[in-house]
Amino acid sequence: MCVMEMSHRSKVFQQIVDEAEADLRDLMGIPDNYKVLFIQGGATLQFAAVPWNLMKNGKAVYVETGAWSKKAIAEAKKYGEVIVAASSKDKNYSYIPDCSDLDIPEDADYVYICENETIHGVTWNKLPNTKGHVLVSDQSSMFLSKPCNVSDYGMIYAGVQKNVGPAGVVFAIIRKDALGKVSRYIPTMLDYRTHIDKESMFNTPPVFSIFVMNETLKWVKDMGGVAAIHKLDVEKAGILYKEIDRNALFTGTAAVEDRSIMNVCFVMAPGYEALQDEFLSFAKGQGMVGLKGHRSVGGFRASIYNACTKEDVLALTACMKEFESMKK
Numbered sequence: 001m002c003v004m005e006m007s008h009r010s011k012v013f014q015q016i017v018d019e020a021e022a023d024l025r026d027l028m029g030i031p032d033n034y035k036v037l038f039i040q041g042g043a044t045l046q047f048a049a050v051p052w053n054l055m056k057n058g059k060a061v062y063v064e065t066g067a068w069s070k071k072a073i074a075e076a077k078k079y080g081e082v083i084v085a086a087s088s089k090d091k092n093y094s095y096i097p098d099c100s101d102l103d104i105p106e107d108a109d110y111v112y113i114c115e116n117e118t119i120h121g122v123t124w125n126k127l128p129n130t131k132g133h134v135l136v137s138d139q140s141s142m143f144l145s146k147p148c149n150v151s152d153y154g155m156i157y158a159g160v161q162k163n164v165g166p167a168g169v170v171f172a173i174i175r176k177d178a179l180g181k182v183s184r185y186i187p188t189m190l191d192y193r194t195h196i197d198k199e200s201m202f203n204t205p206p207v208f209s210i211f212v213m214n215e216t217l218k219w220v221k222d223m224g225g226v227a228a229i230h231k232l233d234v235e236k237a238g239i240l241y242k243e244i245d246r247n248a249l250f251t252g253t254a255a256v257e258d259r260s261i262m263n264v265c266f267v268m269a270p271g272y273e274a275l276q277d278e279f280l281s282f283a284k285g286q287g288m289v290g291l292k293g294h295r296s297v298g299g300f301r302a303s304i305y306n307a308c309t310k311e312d313v314l315a316l317t318a319c320m321k322e323f324e325s326m327k328k
Ligand code: PMP
Pocket: 041, 042, 043, 044, 045, 068, 114, 116, 117, 118, 119, 138, 139, 140, 141, 159, 167
C-alpha cells in the first residue's frame, strides 16, 4: 500500500508526520516553546489566519515590500486596523525600507513582514526592530535557504512548494504564548489551536505532500543542513547576478543590497528593451523555461530554489552570454 492509499491515522503515516516535524525542528533549530503545524489552504489562507488568531487589540503593523505583503495587507484590513509603517511602493518594491525605527503603536498586536518577495525579488537581510512586538514572517519563498533564528519571531509560516515539496502544505511555527489571547470567534479550520490540539491531524492532511516534504527534509540534512544549502544558494545567485551586472544587455531590478538569492529579477537594459521577447524565445530554445517575469513587473525572473543546481544556473548564464555575442 502506498502512502496515498493508507489511513492517515495509521502508524506508518503518523511516523512520517513525526519524522517531518523532528527534521524541521532539527534543521531550523526550533525551540521547544514553539509549535510546528502542517496545515492546508496555501500561504494565502494565512493572510486571514494570522489576523484571526493574533489580532487581540484589532491592530497590527505591516511592512509593504512587494506583491505578497500587499496581498496580506489587503486581507488583514478586512479583520482589523492595519498600519503600514513602511513601504517601498515608491520605487516599485525594488528595495527593503529601513525598519530600524518604525512607528509602532504600543497596542499593536504584531509586526508582519514577507521575508522574501517572490515576485519583486527582494529579501530582508536585517529583520525590523519590532520594539518588543511579536514578529510574523511569511517565509514561503526563502525558508531553508538560509539559517534563521526562530526565537526572533512570534510566528513563521511558509507554503512548502518552493523549497520542500508539492503544493498543499503550509508549515507554521508559532510561539506558544502568542496564541489564545483573542476572544473572537475563529472558524475551526482557521484556528491554530485546532491544529495544535489534534497535532496537525484534525482532518485528512495532504498525505502525499507531507510524504515528499519528509523526504526532502532528509535530503536537506544529507546536503549538510541549512548552512550548507545557504552557501550553495549564495554561490548560485552570485553567479547569476554577476552575469546580469556584467552583461550590457541586462540589468537587475532589485537594490543590490536587498537582492533575493531565490528569485533573481532582471530586465533588458535601457536601449535593449525591444529584445525581450527574442531573448525569451532564444532562451526557451536552449531549454530555459519559466523565465518570464511576473505580469505585474515584466522582464525576467529566474527562481533558483534549492532544487535548482549550480549547473542549471551556469546554463542560464551561458545562454545570456551567447545572446550577447549574437547581438554585438
Ligand atoms: N507568500 C509568498 C511569499 C508567495 O511566494 C506565495 C506564492 N507564490 C504565497 C504567499 C501564496 O502561496 P499559496 O499559493 O500557497 O497560497
